[in-house]
Amino acid sequence: MASNTEENYLKALFQITIESGNKQEAGTNEIAAQLGVKPATANDMLKKLKLKKLIQYEKYGKSSLTKAGKKIAIEVVRKHRLWETFLFEKLAFSWDEVHEVAEQLEHIQSKKLIDKLDAYLQYPAFDPHGDTIPNAKGELTITLKKTLLEEEIGHQCKMIGVKDNSAAFLQYVNKMGLAINQTIKIVARQAFDDLLEIEVNKKVSSVSPKFAENIIVECATCNKRNNV
Amino acid sequence: MASNTEENYLKALFQITIESGNKQEAGTNEIAAQLGVKPATANDMLKKLKLKKLIQYEKYGKSSLTKAGKKIAIEVVRKHRLWETFLFEKLAFSWDEVHEVAEQLEHIQSKKLIDKLDAYLQYPAFDPHGDTIPNAKGELTITLKKTLLEEEIGHQCKMIGVKDNSAAFLQYVNKMGLAINQTIKIVARQAFDDLLEIEVNKKVSSVSPKFAENIIVECATCNKRNNV
DNA sequence: TATAAATGTTAGACTTACCTAACAAATTTT
DNA sequence: AAAATTTGTTAGGTAAGTCTAACATTTATA
Numbered sequence: 254m255a256s257n258t259e260e261n262y263l264k265a266l267f268q269i270t271i272e273s274g275n276k277q278e279a280g281t282n283e284i285a286a287q288l289g290v291k292p293a294t295a296n297d298m299l300k301k302l303k304l305k306k307l308i309q310y311e312k313y314g315k316s317s318l319t320k321a322g323k324k325i326a327i328e329v330v331r332k333h334r335l336w337e338t339f340l341f342e343k344l345a346f347s348w349d350e351v352h353e354v355a356e357q358l359e360h361i362q363s364k365k366l367i368d369k370l371d372a373y374l375q376y377p378a379f380d381p382h383g384d385t386i387p388n389a390k391g392e393l394t395i396t397l398k399k400t401l402l403e404e405e406i407g408h409q410c411k412m413i414g415v416k417d418n419s420a421a422f423l424q425y426v427n428k429m430g431l432a433i434n435q436t437i438k439i440v441a442r443q444a445f446d447d448l449l450e451i452e453v454n455k456k457v458s459s460v461s462p463k464f465a466e467n468i469i470v471e472c473a474t475c476n477k478r479n480n481v
Numbered sequence: 482m483a484s485n486t487e488e489n490y491l492k493a494l495f496q497i498t499i500e501s502g503n504k505q506e507a508g509t510n511e512i513a514a515q516l517g518v519k520p521a522t523a524n525d526m527l528k529k530l531k532l533k534k535l536i537q538y539e540k541y542g543k544s545s546l547t548k549a550g551k552k553i554a555i556e557v558v559r560k561h562r563l564w565e566t567f568l569f570e571k572l573a574f575s576w577d578e579v580h581e582v583a584e585q586l587e588h589i590q591s592k593k594l595i596d597k598l599d600a601y602l603q604y605p606a607f608d609p610h611g612d613t614i615p616n617a618k619g620e621l622t623i624t625l626k627k628t629l630l631e632e633e634i635g636h637q638c639k640m641i642g643v644k645d646n647s648a649a650f651l652q653y654v655n656k657m658g659l660a661i662n663q664t665i666k667i668v669a670r671q672a673f674d675d676l677l678e679i680e681v682n683k684k685v686s687s688v689s690p691k692f693a694e695n696i697i698v699e700c701a702t703c704n705k706r707n708n709v
Numbered sequence: 710t711a712t713a714a715a716t717g718t719t720a721g722a723c724t725t726a727c728c729t730a731a732c733a734a735a736t737t738t739t
Numbered sequence: 740a741a742a743a744t745t746t747g748t749t750a751g752g753t754a755a756g757t758c759t760a761a762c763a764t765t766t767a768t769a
Contacts, residue, residue: 256725256726258725258726258727280746280747281746281747281748282745282746282747290726290727290728291727291728291729292746292747292748293727293728293729293730293747293748293749294726294727294728295747296747296748296749297725297726297727298726301725312734312747312748313733313734313735313746313747313748314747340594343601344594344597344598344601345597346593346597350593353591354589354591354593354594357589357590357591358586358589361582361585361586362585363581363582363585365574365578365582366568366572366582369572369573369574370572373571373572484755484756486755486756486757508716508717509716509717509718510715510716510717518756518757518758519757519758519759520716520717520718521717521718521719521757521758521759521760522756522757522758523717524717524718524719525755525756525757526756529755540717540718540764541716541717541718541763541764541765542717710769711768711769712767712768712769713766713767713768713769714765714766714767714768715764715765715766715767716763716764716765716766717762717763717764717765718761718762718763718764719760719761719762719763720759720760720761720762721758721759721760721761722757722758722759723756723757723758723759724755724756724757724758725754725755725756725757726753726754726755727752727753727754728751728752728753728754729750729751729752729753730749730750730751731748731749731750731751732747732748732749732750733746733747733748733749734745734746734747734748735744735745735746735747736743736744736745736746737742737743737744737745738741738742738743738744739740739741739742739743
């Protein structure tokens with residue numbers, strides 16, 4: 254069984270390599286920075302994780318997850334995101350408050366707990382930040398995060414999160430009739446001033462590019478085409 | 482801020498002294514046994530907690546909580562019991578499974594989380610084991626745990642928990658129309674065979690003393706009289 | 710009340726996870 | 740390709756929480 258600290262290193266490695274862009278390996282300093290520890294500390298842990306066969310690592314080389322390490326990392330990510338969803342949906346936490354508490358909750362050891370929580374939340378696909386939640390088998394649909402700004406004209410998409418967590422923005426979002434899971438149709442893009450016309454609940458309104466790039470959406474049509 | 486380990490020692494001390502009977506102090510070996518560590522280990526921690534002014538302790542003497550220590554202990558107990566209630570009521574854990582997971586959850590540090598959880602559960606007064614849940618101010622109504630067997634004839638009480646957690650017993654409880662929060666009226670006690678006649682949902686039935694002593698109840702009438 | 714038993718303490722050691730300071734290797738820049 | 744910079748490693752140290760083994764004190768008992 255991996256300790257909380259070990260879990261954090263595996264999660265960091267997962268986020269640096271698999272989730273962020275297409276990098277396959279991570280350097281010691283980078284891992285240390287991600288976790289807020291000194292490189293010397295990370296170095297100790299990398300050697301330990303290698304011994305446990307959870308990562309691949311060679312002196313002066315880059316690190317990457319083994320199959321076993323990836324499995325643990327994904328479980329931690331799953332727990333983190335399910336807890337965030339719980340805090341947001343059931344306990345009415347705001348977008349920006351969920352992360353910190355989920356950092357603690359993600360280390361609770363109980364397979365039963367997390368699977369029951371998943372069922373209680375009705376098997377959500379995304380957390381409040383728009384990140385994909387791995388399923389109980391550890392399968393992670395890598396849906397590329399897309400903002401409203403990048404969505405194609407004519408497509409219908411679903412809001413799954415926000416980037417900006419400021420109260421001002423969230424109130425604005427609310428005022429526009431938007432919320433998590435709200436369906437949005439892209440009507441048109443004005444070439445003149447770049448404003449985006451969207452249809453929400455049969456009402457058409459215009460939003461700025463700055464607004465649009467802070468709304469994270471999922472598009473069934475696009476995903477099907479990309480075969481993810 | 483107290484570490485998880487420190488919290489566990491304070492909680493143990495609380496349970497040995499304040500909650501269990503009317504003992505006011507606890508010995509080092511007793512505390513060690515409660516926590517599953519060696520006396521030498523507990524001894525180190527007692528010295529540390531004394532330094533932090535969380536307990537009263539003198540060499541070769543008994544230990545007890547200071548006001549500050551008691552406050553922390555009660556917060557941990559509150560968290561433990563709220564989580565147990567959540568697991569039982571919302572996630573459909575069984576009575577005997579909740580404790581182990583709650584042992585982990587009780588150390589999550591977030592005042593906001595626990596107060597929101599309390600509200601979400603609608604401010605429960607008892608956990609699934611029938612133990613009182615301290616409120617957000619740290620006030621703990623010490624309601625003496627009472628079994629159905631001890632309830633007075635003619636009184637109406639409410640089932641708040643069970644002692645026996647076996648599947649056989651729980652099925653029996655269910656079959657009798659009993660459940661958490663179910664109102665029970667004590668109709669009579671047969672002197673001949675000690676069977677207890679109870680009324681549940683307008684239906685009268687008889688239960689054995691052995692059955693009755695495994696049902697934990699709360700009685701508004703009795704509590705008012707005792708002024709707790 | 711003297712001795713045996715139970716209870717409590719101290720000293721020294723181990724593990725985990727962190728640090729600083731010094732050094733080594735790899736990569737970039739000139 | 741040599742020098743400078745960045746990146747990574749090692750050695751030695753600290754604090755928390757645990758242990759064992761030896762010792763001290765208190766309490767119970769014969």
